[in-house]
Amino acid sequence: MPDLSDYQHLRQNHPGWCTIESEPEIFNQILRDAGAPNTRVIELYSLDESILDKPDPIIGLIFLCRWRHDTSEVQEVETNCPNNVWFANQVSENSCGSLAMINILFNAESVILGEQLAQLKSFTAGLTPPLRGLCLQNSEFLRKTHNSFARRSEILQNNLDVIDSCKNARDSATATSPNSESAYHFIAYVPSGGSVWELDGLKRQPVKIGESDSTSRWLLTAMPRVQLQISKYSEDELMFTLLALTQTTPASIECLDTSFPYAIRVRHPYVAFMRRYIKLLAGKGIQVGHS
Template sequence: MSDLDDYQQLRQKHPGWCTIESEPAIFNQILRDAGAPNVRVVELYSLDESILDEPDPIIGLIFLCRWRQDAKEIQETEPDCSSSVWFANQISENSCGSLAMINILFNAESLVLGEELTQLKSFTECLTPPLRGLCLQNSEFLRKIHNSFARRSEILQNNLDVIDACKNTKAPANENSANPESAYHFLAYVPSGGSVWELDGLKRQPVRLGEDDGEHRWLLTAMPRVQLQISKYSEGELMFTLLALTQATANTSTNQAFDASAVRAVQVETLEDNGSFPYATRARHPYVAFMRHYIRVLAGKGIQVGHS
């Protein structure tokens, strides 16, 4: 078996969720592969009413921040998960980015999802947040798409983390940790059932932020909460990112059936225009395994590499 084949098998058969790069282009590719081609992830650089002018409607926000454990944090979550919002707890340590996107997708009623996501949403509809999180963790379909962007070193590190966890030798992540990437976390903000919600997979229940007044002005309710999260960081510390999930619109008449293939074509064209598609393709390619395999082929032909 070649290095390329071995690398692909390692990705496909790895049972856990690996750390991947928090890059909108990669998230866009994950959404396409999972069956949400009419959704695009964009990075926001301001937090004011100008985000209401986005050309495509925003169906959810994702706030990426460095997680800090606060023992004095006030418990604001609802006593029970409302039936008007779909919320799943985070069970796997490295799945928070994909989980945040799923929490948003499953609350957007106007979206047309692929068969796998539709079945998963239907199956988990009546489950509790912990059981929903367990279903997502055990979804081979989602895990393979997520891990397709994992590097070999991250897969091997994930295996070591599992071993350390079994031996109880791994210290919990904190802001002084040698690997601060392990302490990053994703918070999702969505409108659902007439309310605006903060969905934190590490909390038992969602947090209701206020009423949704419609017309996509729910963002005005979510923004103060995001600003509160940002205020927790000292001035000059850039340890957060704000992403928006937007729904691509298709040029269809009101009496015409929704054409998912047309929206998919629009989305692919958009990704290629803004450079996301090529970047995601390059990020997924196993360059190290390719070079090792290429050097072996040259060596087999008697060609020395690295010598003039």
């Protein structure tokens, strides 16, 4: 019967990327652990000019939607990733939330990056999007930070998915498996070099969606693009979430919680704890559930 140390060992040594909950508090703790202390993820509830009034500058948007094949007739003009845009392809299943945050962080010049993130950004600066994606996939530091929020059931499911992928073609598994994270997808939007970019890790290159200055008004260029993404779905589709990655200012960081209670609870292995507790009680002759 596994105990607490076994569970932590399982998280730290799992070789793949596990599904984690798309919750701002969890993303915020990942940012702290990864080494981006002056950033914060918040959830947005409207797509109008009110988002320009946020107290902290928004350095990127993350749009979460149900993944689907794009059947629209309009084809994007593919161009090579410009030098002033950092963009990585998604080469690992279940990593798209962390990938979206990295795609934003590495395009925001004024954010503080810890040593490991700074080294990763510098090392990948001259690489192509696929090679950058491979570097992120193989980053033990990022994988362990990401997987620290994986539940035991999700780790075991990830193992089954890996076995499954060896038996089936990737395209078939993606199209027919509604329970895998590939059914949901994160798309990032960032300003860079006077333009606004859509960074979709499943596309080969970034997509330039318009021009904008360096102020927060770049969001007015990004919002119609998000609305266009939503319009591709039927009216009864409600699985959308819009997150903003903000850069905290000196004034607001004093009011910022340094820990996120929900994230701490998710990390705690309650099942392993209760198993251990019941085992200790049984050793003392106490039967749980009996008066």
